[in-house]
Amino acid sequence: MRAIENDRKMKIRLKKRGKSEINCTNRFEVEEDMFCNQCQEALNVKGCTRNGVCGKKGEVADLQDRLLYVLKSISFYNLKAREYGLNEEATDRFVLDSFFATLTNTNFDKQAIESYIRRGFEIRDTIKAKLPEGALPARGTLPAVATVTPENINEMDVAIHSTQDEDVRSLRELLTYGMKGLAAYAHHAYILGYKDKAIFEFIEKGLVSTTDDSIGVEALIGLVLECGQKGVSVLALLDKANTETYGSPEPTAVNIGVRNNPGILISGHDLCDLEQLLEQTRGTGIDVYTHGEMLPANSYPAFKRYDNFAGNYGNAWWKQNEEFEKFNGPILMTTNCIIPPKESYRNRIYTTGVVGFEGLTHIYEKEDGTKDFTPLIEQAKTSKPPEQLESGTIVGGFAHEAALSVADRIVDAVKTGKISRFMVMAGCDGRHKERAYYTEFARALPKDSVILTAGCAKYRYNKLDLGDIGGIPRVIDAGQCNDSYSLVVIAQKLAEAFGLEDINDLPVSYNIAWYEQKAVLVLLALLSLGVKNITLGPTLPAFISPNVLKVLVENFNIRPNTTVEEDMKILLG
Structure with a gap:
């Protein structure tokens, strides 16, 4: 049985059956219940316990937990393989693909996840077999993650959210979900032939760290911030992959x-x-x-x-x-x-x-x-043409190269008082009615303010007629969440133009919407750059414990959004 402590005490009922599709002698599957709290729409801001709000079934959630554990086992051995120059590129690709498959709204297919598990064990055993003698500790001292097999994995409590210590659990989850975003962005770059060995190694190190009880709160905080640093690197890599392959986006x-x-x-x-x-x-x-x-x-x-x-x-x-x-x-x-x-x-x-x-x-x-x-x-x-939903155009394509091509006009507009504030409203959209907040916030912004956006959060306001300021559109759309790096570059270049050493001294505020794990990685990337005073919504992550939240507040002044009126007062300074 698995238990979720404190205010999330829930029991997962398991039933035992015979041999399964992944050839385990003792197959356990979720009968009705599940627990998943990795996205913003986690039920009651705690966790989905029957079916996921996203539509994920309990059995798939359970299999994804086990797939992650197999990735941790692969990582344990592959870190050793790297020491001896024995890593294979196929392993890097497999880890990225299968890790990405566990993101919210990505893979709901039980058979596909089982296939990843089967292949994962094969890869793990291949790595293990080629390690030289003496590369590993004695068999009796190997950690559980190194000894997991297709036969015993379903008897093990492998879910990260079942960690007993609330703060350790919270940080392990924060790290894991950040790494899911890291793997997803690295996957996008990999498809185009752009790779970074340091990112692959960090993912493996991070996965193994979530199984090591000797790694406490302080060390986990360090790993979370390192994940953010790697997030900046992977977003820069992906930006390079996209622009060198397809050209720089144009307005x-x-x-x-x-x-x-x-x-x-x-x-x-x-x-x-x-x-x-x-x-x-x-x-x-x-x-x-x-x-x-x-x-x-x-x-x-x-x-x-x-x-x-x-x-x-x-x-x-x-x-x-x-x-x-x-x-x-x-x-x-x-x-x-x-x-x-x-x-x-x-x-x-x-x-x-x-x-x-x-x-x-x-x-x-x-x-x-x-x-x-x-x-x-x-x-x-043989299909009919699409039914028209709307007409007209929307303007996009203001990635960093396009935005910086008019940097002198932007700087002049700030110096002359035509632009008073940049509002970064990046991140995700979602189903909750509370997200109408972002539409109303955009409408309520003073006419001398400019929205910087990337990600599907823009659909809450990119079709509003907000006009422009001296030819500069009031919604500068840098692209999708993959293009969040552009917002970082724009802010850094503006700081240089104004002669500021601290990016937080810019007339830039952050009102970020999140939904899934890519957004978690982008948030960690911003924190690693020292960005402070971020307003986050529409709810704070369910996996953040009070003590971890306290650390984020004390070090970065992260705050939850409230009402348009109250947040406007704070964010406009």
Whole structure:
């Protein structure tokens, strides 16, 4: 049995059955209950205990916990392998992919997670077998994470949230969820051929640290901040990967209406998938539209040469059920942010990469790294054109290069009093009605303030008519959460322009919305840069203990959002 201490005391009922799909002799699975608190929508700001609000079933949540434990076992041995120069690139890729698969709204497919577990044990045993004699401690002194097997993993309490000490548990969770974001961003860069050995090593070190009871609160705080530092590195790496591959984003008026051709809708963050889809649909009479997190792709020069790239359709990820139903054509989910599909469009939604959902067609990567999107193309040919949701355009593409190209105008506008404050309103969108707060906050901002944004939080205000200040738009959209690095670069360059040593002395305030683990990593990245006075909402993470929150408040002055009026007073200084 597993127990959640203090105000989260809940019991997970387990039942025992015979041999399972992952060939374990004693298979345990969650009968009804579960516990998951990794996202902002955790039930009652504590944790989902039956089905996840996201739609994840208890059995899948349990399997994901066990997959993470297998990754910890791999990491234990692979850290040793690195010491002897025996690491293999396939191990790095597997850890990134399978870690990413456990993010919120990424992989709901039980069989896919079981496959990751099977493959993980194979990789772990291969690493173990090639280590030289004497590389490991004596067998009787090996930690449990090193001795886990397919036969005993389901008898072990492997969930990180079952750690007894509340503060250690909180920090282990914060580190784990930050590393999930780290792995996701590293995955995006890896797909484009950009890699950083230091990030792979840190992920392994961090995973193993969550199994070591000798690592206490102080050391875990250090690891959490180091995760933030690695977050800055991985965001810089991903920025380099995207811009060197597809060009620097340009300010772009993105069409949000529809054409009269049948279409394919693509969502997620994988620009390589978009490139292949555009190439394969060229000349077919099929248009390609972005949705949700893929919106910023419209601003990359490399994609503008495709006449069949039609624009963006719809809004943030959580509106999929309504908007996918009306699109009429096939939909491709490339990374996180899939939600359980309705029957009305279930036969025309496809997954690829780390995304999975039971019963949906999955497009696999071939050995040469390419994908064949013929099933979507053939279905699109028989589909009606999309139903129009809205018309007009929205402006995006203000990543750091574009924003800094007008830095002199921005600095002059600040010095002359035309711009009084920059408000960073980055992060995630979500289903909660409380998120209307961000729309009202944007509307209530003084007309001499400018919003800096990245991530799907922008869907709460990017279609408002907020105007501009001397030609500078009042919403400077740097892109998706992957492009959060641009906000860091812009702030750093502004500090240089004003001759400031401390980034916190800029006329910049932070009102951040979070939902999932990529946002956790971005938050840690900001903290590692010394950014203070962040307002976070719509609720604080359920996995943060009172003492850990106290540390964050004392060192960084993090505060929860309250009301538009009260927060406006504080954030406008």
